[in-house]
Amino acid sequence: MKYMLIMRATDEAYANMADVDFNEIIETMGKFNDELIRAGVLLAAEGLDDAGEGVVVDHGSEPPVVTDGPYGETKELFGGYYILNVASKEEAVEWAKRLPGAGAGFKTEIRRVTTIDEFPQDNPWIAKERAWREATGQL
Template identity: 40%
Template sequence: MKVMVLVKATKESESGVLPTPELLGAMTRFNEELIRAGVMLAGEGLKPSSAGRRVHFAGERRTVTDGPFAETKELVAGFWLWQVRSVEEAVEWVKRCPNPMLSDSDIEIRPLYGPEDFAELMTPELQALGEDQRRRLEPNA
């Protein structure tokens, strides 16, 4: 199964404070361990929300707001995509991670949907419709 592992933002990460060389070293070693275990598929760190944008959907309206965004603890400061055999395995890996932030912080584990989760929803008609839409999006079709 694939999981997304979300590193939640803190006051420091939101104000753009970079990690110390020690922390950077510890995180690099942890990432190395993930690669050697065949677990890591992808991972990136995100700039503070002050560099971001948010698009709000209300009916037909789309409203764009510039960052920063207020609810720091709900924001994401970085992510990994891991291939693991169970959520429990993901938890064990997260416990081995050095605290990625300079202050107390949270890491959240979220399993990804797979095609099997949609099997009941996807009627053949719906599937054909989806394929037709994709075909029309193809420039050379």
């Protein structure tokens, strides 16, 4: 089963990280990523750029309104993610507990990633997506 580990932190937690040597952060995360790779569970992992560089598309009106980031409330920003292929939610939780650098002001949300097999297979759009996934080596 695929699970997404969504890393979130408060503004204060990000500010505290500013004092940590960047090479130290990269080495610590690299060692954790290597553990995930050696365990055969890592499918993807990415960090995100500063929220102030992003935009928000609000679909509450027509046409949708685009505003510069960060989002309205920045109490907990989504800073990056991992996608793991593990046997259970409990295993995903165990990996999340081991995330390096996480401390006060950091949280990891864990959500199962649904698969195409969970949708009605007789739907023509699902069939198109399945064909695309097969053609691109994603199935």
